[in-house]
Amino acid sequence: MLMxxxxxxxxxxxxxxxxxxxLYRVARQLTSTAADDLVQETFLxxxxxxxxxDSTTNCRAWLFRILRNVWIxxxxxxxxxxxxxxxxxxxxxxxxxxxxxxxRDEMSAEVEHALSDLPADYRLTILLADVEELTxxxxxxxMECPIGTVMSRLNRGxxxxxxxxRHYDRERSSNAKPAAFSxxxx
Amino acid sequence: xxxxxxxxxxxxxxxxxELSPEAAVQAETHLAECAACRKTVARLNRLRQAVKTAVGxxxxxxxxxxxxxxxxxxxxxxxxxxxxxxxxxxxVAFLGLFSSxxxxxxxxxxxxxxxxxxxxxxxxxxxxxLCRDCLLKDEYGYRAMCPTRGxxxxxxxxxxxxxxxxxxxxxxxLIHNSKLLGRTVRIHGRCFRRASSVEVDSYEVL
Numbered sequence: 001m002l003m004x005x006x007x008x009x010x011x012x013x014x015x016x017x018x019x020x021x022x023l024y025r026v027a028r029q030l031t032s033t034a035a036d037d038l039v040q041e042t043f044l045x046x047x048x049x050x051x052x053x054d055s056t057t058n059c060r061a062w063l064f065r066i067l068r069n070v071w072i073x074x075x076x077x078x079x080x081x082x083x084x085x086x087x088x089x090x091x092x093x094x095x096x097x098x099x100x101x102x103x104r105d106e107m108s109a110e111v112e113h114a115l116s117d118l119p120a121d122y123r124l125t126i127l128l129a130d131v132e133e134l135t136x137x138x139x140x141x142x143m144e145c146p147i148g149t150v151m152s153r154l155n156r157g158x159x160x161x162x163x164x165x166r167h168y169d170r171e172r173s174s175n176a177k178p179a180a181f182s183x184x185x186x
Numbered sequence: 187x188x189x190x191x192x193x194x195x196x197x198x199x200x201x202x203x204e205l206s207p208e209a210a211v212q213a214e215t216h217l218a219e220c221a222a223c224r225k226t227v228a229r230l231n232r233l234r235q236a237v238k239t240a241v242g243x244x245x246x247x248x249x250x251x252x253x254x255x256x257x258x259x260x261x262x263x264x265x266x267x268x269x270x271x272x273x274x275x276x277x278v279a280f281l282g283l284f285s286s287x288x289x290x291x292x293x294x295x296x297x298x299x300x301x302x303x304x305x306x307x308x309x310x311x312x313x314x315x316l317c318r319d320c321l322l323k324d325e326y327g328y329r330a331m332c333p334t335r336g337x338x339x340x341x342x343x344x345x346x347x348x349x350x351x352x353x354x355x356x357x358x359x360l361i362h363n364s365k366l367l368g369r370t371v372r373i374h375g376r377c378f379r380r381a382s383s384v385e386v387d388s389y390e391v392l
Binding site: 009 | 198233234239241242244245254257
């Protein structure tokens with residue numbers, strides 16, 4: 001038994017702990033004030049249930065799934081959020097509406113601001129695809145939804161994100177008071 | 187062949203590397219010929235990169251990394267270390283208590299160590315000569331062999347401590363002459379305090 005636990009400990013250190021930075025940067029976008037707690041609780045739960053992890057699959061995706069569940073149970077339900085109308089088979093829209101140049105370097109503040117205004121499921125889907133580079137199938141497992149829903153969230157989410165970044169960029173340029181996009185998460 | 191409308195419908199899949207190899211080849215063929223679609227792909231990639239840059243700038247605080255390690259694998263390692271320490275102590279105690287051979291070896295080792303570690307010095311000791319084996323028999327129920335092998339003289343000082351008299355030419359009478367038992371003697375020699383032993387240079391019966 002002792003040997004089994006030692007092997008489990010080594011495997012956890014090798015397979016799970018290296019993903020801590022990835023979990024932290026996503027956790028920060030979900031809850032900027034309690035990212036440390038969210039990550040800590042995710043790893044505690046991962047450690048507790050590590051024997052259920054299939055080592056032939058992606059450990060990072062498994063950890064993100066736990067992180068999402070912890071976040072929903074502990075943080076998200078304490079914040080009201082209006083759901084967007086969404087169906088898994090929603091038609092993907094072509095990119096016609098933001099075909100002007102607005103993205104520049106040094107726009108991290110606007111990008112973060114815009115990300116925080118996205119509905120949480122869209123935000124997490126974009127983060128898993130663009131930052132963590134998970135496959136659609138892995139994202140679908142993390143989000144516990146069909147792949148079609150992942151595709152539509154990415155498509156709609158990226159368009160919303162682009163509009164929001166452009167909005168905050170213009171707002172900053174004109175130094176105007178924010179009037180719209182007030183739905184912020186924790 | 188793909189046209190502009192087709193490719194813009196699958197743009198996300200293309201930039202995310204989710205197209206089938208055949209579809210990816212068709213998309214590449216169109217992009218090679220269409221500057222407008224190439225621009226659209228470039229913009230989408232810039233958006234993805236902007237997200238990556240903005241989010242990727244954060245690193246976990248070292249305190250968090252330490253806490254996570256502490257509460258998962260280190261906690262187990264610490265528990266394992268304690269289990270091993272306790273198991274070792276129990277094993278040593280078991281062997282020490284139940285194996286006379288091991289106990290004797292440990293005792294011999296301690297004695298040798300004590301001789302080496304002790305700072306022996308010249309001394310004059312005074313006390314009563316008593317049979318060591320008989321004392322142990324009275325005290326602990328030791329099965330003394332005195333009736334067949336004779337008594338074994340030791341020195342009991344006033345504080346009640348019993349000193350082992352080391353074998354030597356000058357100490358033979360003190361150890362083996364039963365007639366001296368019960369007599370008070372003064373021994374000149376060297377004292378090995380940690381080994382509770384005394385080496386005799388000379389003695390006088392008082």
